[in-house]
Amino acid sequence: xxxxxxxxxxxxxxxxxxxxxSSIEAVEYDPDGNRWxxxxxxxxxxxxxxGESWSFFGEASASHGMEVMNGVLYAIGGNVIRAYSLESAExxxxxxxxxxxxxxxxxxDGNSMLVVxxxxxxxxxxxxxxxxxxxxxxxxxxxxGETPNGVVVDTDNNRAIVVCWxxxxxxxxxxxxxxxxxxxxxxxxxxNLDGIDNxxxxxxxxxxxxxxxxxxxxxxxxxxxxxxTGSAGLSSPADISYAVALDTLGVANSGTDVVTFHGxxxxxxxxxxxxxxSAQRAGMDMLIDMQAGRMVHLTAYDASGRILVKRSEYxxxxxMRWAWPLQNxxxxxxxxxxxxxxxxxx
Numbered sequence: 001x002x003x004x005x006x007x008x009x010x011x012x013x014x015x016x017x018x019x020x021x022s023s024i025e026a027v028e029y030d031p032d033g034n035r036w037x038x039x040x041x042x043x044x045x046x047x048x049x050x051g052e053s054w055s056f057f058g059e060a061s062a063s064h065g066m067e068v069m070n071g072v073l074y075a076i077g078g079n080v081i082r083a084y085s086l087e088s089a090e091x092x093x094x095x096x097x098x099x100x101x102x103x104x105x106x107x108x109d110g111n112s113m114l115v116v117x118x119x120x121x122x123x124x125x126x127x128x129x130x131x132x133x134x135x136x137x138x139x140x141x142x143x144x145g146e147t148p149n150g151v152v153v154d155t156d157n158n159r160a161i162v163v164c165w166x167x168x169x170x171x172x173x174x175x176x177x178x179x180x181x182x183x184x185x186x187x188x189x190x191x192n193l194d195g196i197d198n199x200x201x202x203x204x205x206x207x208x209x210x211x212x213x214x215x216x217x218x219x220x221x222x223x224x225x226x227x228x229t230g231s232a233g234l235s236s237p238a239d240i241s242y243a244v245a246l247d248t249l250g251v252a253n254s255g256t257d258v259v260t261f262h263g264x265x266x267x268x269x270x271x272x273x274x275x276x277x278s279a280q281r282a283g284m285d286m287l288i289d290m291q292a293g294r295m296v297h298l299t300a301y302d303a304s305g306r307i308l309v310k311r312s313e314y315x316x317x318x319x320m321r322w323a324w325p326l327q328n329x330x331x332x333x334x335x336x337x338x339x340x341x342x343x344x345x346x
Contacts, residue, residue: 019045019054026239027252027259028066031304036250038259039063050261058089065106072132076103083132093133107151115160117148141179150195163193163206184221195240201342207237219340233260245305279336279343284324290315296338303331
């Protein structure tokens with residue numbers, strides 16, 4: 001009997017650890033833990049080996065949008081926004097917004113604010129998550145005139161970018177202070193847009209159901225290209241998450257309950273040239289050569305992809321020297337952006 005008990009205990013333990021995603025809608029990358037979360041209807045799963053194996057993340061649950069921010073995982077489940085400790089999976093707090101129809105997409109500013117979409121109510125809400133135990137909400141815009149789905153926050157331009165559901169769907173911009181709505185793409189030619197995320201280089205990735213694909217847009221949404229198609233394993237691609245440190249896009253495929261991962265190459269190092277400027281690392285400095293005076297934006301990341309330093313400055317033509325922003329031999333990388341051009345240094 002003791003042998004049977006031990007065997008059953010081991011068997012149950014294996015079942016608890018080895019899980020198969022089902023009814024998935026959202027995926028989210030955790031740069032600190034180098035792992036991926038996926039919503040699992042009444043539970044929440046995590047993988048540390050890009051989907052080779054999945055296990056429960058404590059007793060957490062999620063049905064739709066998720067965001068990692070400041071050591072906390074925020075997740076929508078049944079119109080409730082819940083907060084969980086990334087370190088322990090401990091439940092920290094929850095928020096219910098009265099009168100919502102269907103909370104779906106979620107984005108964050110990486111600091112203390114979430115933006116969530118009400119798919120049925122055509123509304124957007126901001127969530128003050130400075131204290132996960134005491135979250136509060138405010139209506140950002142009361143009627144988008146569209147059916148909002150995925151959301152990403154563009155902190156540089158103080159806006160939320162929203163992809164919409166429906167035929168020939170639009171992509172909208174919502175000012176985070178005024179709630180004013182403007183159209184970035186008036187008729188994308190794509191049906192049923194679901195997820196959106198950015199790659200840290202000023203490019204945006206959007207999932208669509210018709211046709212089944214991932215489309216990449218430039219910073220001002222004036223240019224686009226298809227970067228992933230159904231042949232790469234997509235099936236009703238829902239929410240997406242871009243891991244900056246890995247240059248990898250995770251896609252929650254609601255049609256097959258499989259999370260697919262799509263790499264976009266490693267960043268170059270050394271001397272890198274782009275039209276208009278070039279840059280190279282020189283010890284604990286960077287040498288930046290400008291053909292003409294322009295604004296240059298610097299973002300420094302640690303090895304996990306977390307933003308450490310941001311800097312913007314107008315540089316005249318000629319060579320400029322900036323201090324390397326990662327001190328004490330800290331591992332990480334730096335991205336320099338000038339207009340739509342991006343250079344990555346390590």
